[in-house]
Amino acid sequence: MTPAAASAPAATDAPPTTPPKPVILAVDDDPQVLRAVRRDLRTAYADRYRVLGAASAEEALRVLDALDERGHDPALFLVDQRMPGMTGVDFLLEAVSRFPDARRVLLTAYAETDAAITAINKVRLDYYLMKPWDPPAERLFPVLDDLLSDWLAAYRPAYQGIRIAGHAVSARTHAVRDFLTRNGQPFRFLDAATDPEARKLLAEHPTDELPLVAFPDGTFLPAPGNAALAARLGLSTTASRPHYDLAIVGAGPAGLAAGVYAASEGLTTLLLDADSPGGQAGTSSLIENYLGFPAGLSGGDLARRAVSQAGRFGAELLHPVEVVRLRSADPARILTLADGSEISTETVLLSTGVSYNRLDVPGADRFEGEGLYYGAATTESSSCVSHHVFIIGGANSAGQAAIHFARYAAKVSLLVRADSLESGMSRYLVDEIHRTPNIDVRLNTHVLALDGDDRLEHIALRDALTGAETVEPARFVFTFIGARPRTGWLGDIVRCDGHGFVLTGPDLSSADMAPPATWPLDRAPLLLETSMPGVFAAGDVRAQSIKRVASSVGEGAMAVALVHRYRAANGAPPRPNRS
Ligand SMILES: Cc1cc2nc3c(=O)[nH]c(=O)nc-3n(C[C@H](O)[C@H](O)[C@H](O)COP(=O)(O)OP(=O)(O)OC[C@H]3O[C@@H](n4cnc5c(N)ncnc54)[C@H](O)[C@@H]3O)c2cc1C
Structure with a gap:
């Protein structure tokens, strides 16, 4: 016998970019x-x-x-x-x-x-x-x-990308699929209960922790969290500089726009996002009213383009990285991250947007990610093929989701508490909904409860006009019922209105400037400046803002002009423009 001469393919750290040769x-x-x-x-x-x-x-x-x-x-x-x-x-x-x-x-x-x-x-x-x-x-x-x-x-080459073997209805599987979708990573889902390829994968790599994520280089991660997936995909989670001109908390449309303008205008710029860049807009299936895109564009595409644009000008993006604290250490501002590390920066932009209100009915907590979803229209659309989908909400995001799901589902029921669609939704969406035959709009409808055994099986509804209560079979329920600002982590370090939205500029002067957020300077706060000098807010998180992609982008761009003014007033040297 001769020594081993076989050259079996070796595992590598990075996924191959092209399918391997036969x-x-x-x-x-x-x-x-x-x-x-x-x-x-x-x-x-x-x-x-x-x-x-x-x-x-x-x-x-x-x-x-x-x-x-x-x-x-x-x-x-x-x-x-x-x-x-x-x-x-x-x-x-x-x-x-x-x-x-x-x-x-x-x-x-x-x-x-x-x-x-x-x-x-x-x-x-x-x-x-x-x-x-x-x-x-x-x-x-x-x-x-x-x-x-x-x-x-x-020969039909086998699928070479990321495969996820798990239960179709599982909060953990949903979280993995959602993270990959939002980060533009193609994958194939294999149902552990029915798919022979899933069974084969799981037999070869037995684990109690599903889903099992298989990477093209032959490596596997059982039930990975976002941090493990980010590390595996090579996403950046550590800052490269000791200090920045501007740190932007939240990479939704407002933060990304600020990132593009700040970096292009020469500021050392760090973008941080707790989840994936794109924010709420990133979850939108089709944004139809954003200037310059007459056929609309998906939130995923908008996010991907903005990220590459910001990167091209030199902005650094870290995600998933959650900011948990802001403090002042004059002249710097310090951000503390969830892992305890700190970022030093001259100025900060708060663009943390809003998150969906939770559905407050019996069964909602139990079935979250297992039949009940917040947003997630693009992640779950393929699971809904030929099913009956319920959408709760009467505003634009709900209308958009109904139109999106109507392309996949057998039927979409839009559950609206109000007595008309027009009261909460843009005209173009109302018209489109009326033109779509498999969307059934139910006005004056309240959700009472969700029920099922291992997964969501029923939804209980009440007609507010007649008082009639019904229980209907339901496997997929998506809610879009308003949102609250993501400002809990700020404590009282910047001043917010009664709903938690950050007050800026002129809105601060009319508010009671009680300690500890007392304005310390002779000049008035700049237009988007918060009660802490050098800290700005833009987009949905800001009190009185218009909750739209375009206005968030506009505010993000405007905030950068104000950052320049703040720095100039503090004697900071101008930076060379990169655009
Ligand atoms: C489904 C859907 C469809 C929509 N469709 C349209 C449309 O067609 N047209 C339109 O104009 N508008 C639309 N909107 C509204 C629009 O998306 C929002 O107005 C816009 O995204 C707000 O941008 P933003 O940057 O202010 O905040 P967000 O988009 O909410 O982004 C905030 C970002 O901050 C991050 N973040 C939050 N807290 C932290 C923290 N502590 N640390 C780090 N990062 C943090 C979040 O992860 C998030 O990525 C839609 C919204 C939804 C939900």
Whole structure:
């Protein structure tokens, strides 16, 4: 026996960017023959195939294990018949049971017609070749060319991206799918209950923690949280500088716009987001009223474009990184992150937006992520194909979601407490809803409860006009029922209105400036400046703001102009413009 000569594909840290080439596997126990056959195969096929070698049938089986595990496809086996231990035919028997489409060629030193006949019958041998095969251009390549071209004609490459094997209705599975969707990472979901590929993955990598996330390089993560996924995907979570001109908390439309303008105008700029860039807009299936996109654009596309634009100008983006505290250490402002680390910055923009109100009915907590979803229209749309989907809410986000789901679901019921759609929704959405035959609008409708065993099964509703209560089968309920500002983490360090929205500029002067948020300077706060000098707010989180993508973008851009004014007043040197 010769030492191991197999070159099974090695695991790498980074996912491959192109699908791996199909494999030609040569098996021969004679090292000289193996070297020669691999050399010839490489000469003719290395541009399209990966040529692997194994010095025994046993070793070749281990190569097959590695290929199988990584989802790589063998196209052709070129196997010596006479090997110690397992013969070529016995190896092929095992190999074709696992890779039935691969072509099979037996190499024999003598005219072993018996073995060849056995092989033709037992393993449906495609060809047998006599050694030596010189010249290969005449005796080897024409045969293999034919076999490979047959194989290629029927070949459908396996999906090479991220696979998620888990329960279709599970809060953890939903969280993983949502994170990948919002970060623009394509994946394939495999239902552990019904999909043979999922069962195979889970049999090979048994775990109690679902979902199992399989990466293209053959590595796996059981039930990963956002931080583990971010690390695996190579997302940046650590700041590169000790100090920034501007730190932006929240990378929704307001924060991203500020990032683009600040970085393009030369400020050292750090964007931090607790989740994924894009914010609420990132969850929108189609934004139809944003200037310059007459056909609309998805929130995911808007976010992706804005992130690359900000990056092009040099803004740094960290996510998922949650900011949990803000304090002043004059002249710097200090942000504390959830892991306890701190960011020092001259100015801060608060653009943390809003988060959905929770549905306050019995069963809502129990079924969150398992039938009841907040937002998540784009993440869950493929799960809803042919189902009946309920959408709760009467504002634009609910209307947009209803139109989006109507493309996938058999029926969409829009549950609205008000007595008209027009009272809460833009005209273009109301018209579109009325034009969509599988959307059923139920006005004056209140949700009473959600119920089910392992997953959501029923929704209880009350008609406010008649008082009639009904219970209907329900597997998918999406709520869009207003939002509250994400300012809890600020405590009382900046001044907010009674609902928790951050007060800025002129709104501060009319508010009671009680300690500890007393305004300390002679000048009045700038237009978007909060009660802490040098800390600004923009977008949905700001009191009195218009809750729209365009206005958030506008405020983000405006905040940067005010940051320049603040810095100039403090004697900071201007930065070179990069745009
Ligand atoms: C489904 C849906 C559809 C919509 N469709 C439209 C539309 O068609 N047209 C339109 O004009 N508007 C639409 N809107 C409204 C629009 O999306 C918002 O007005 C806009 O996204 C607000 O932007 P923002 O940057 O202020 O905040 P957000 O978009 O809310 O972004 C805030 C960001 O801050 C992050 N964050 C929060 N707290 C922290 C923290 N402590 N640390 C770090 N990061 C934090 C969040 O993760 C989030 O990414 C829609 C909203 C929704 C929900």
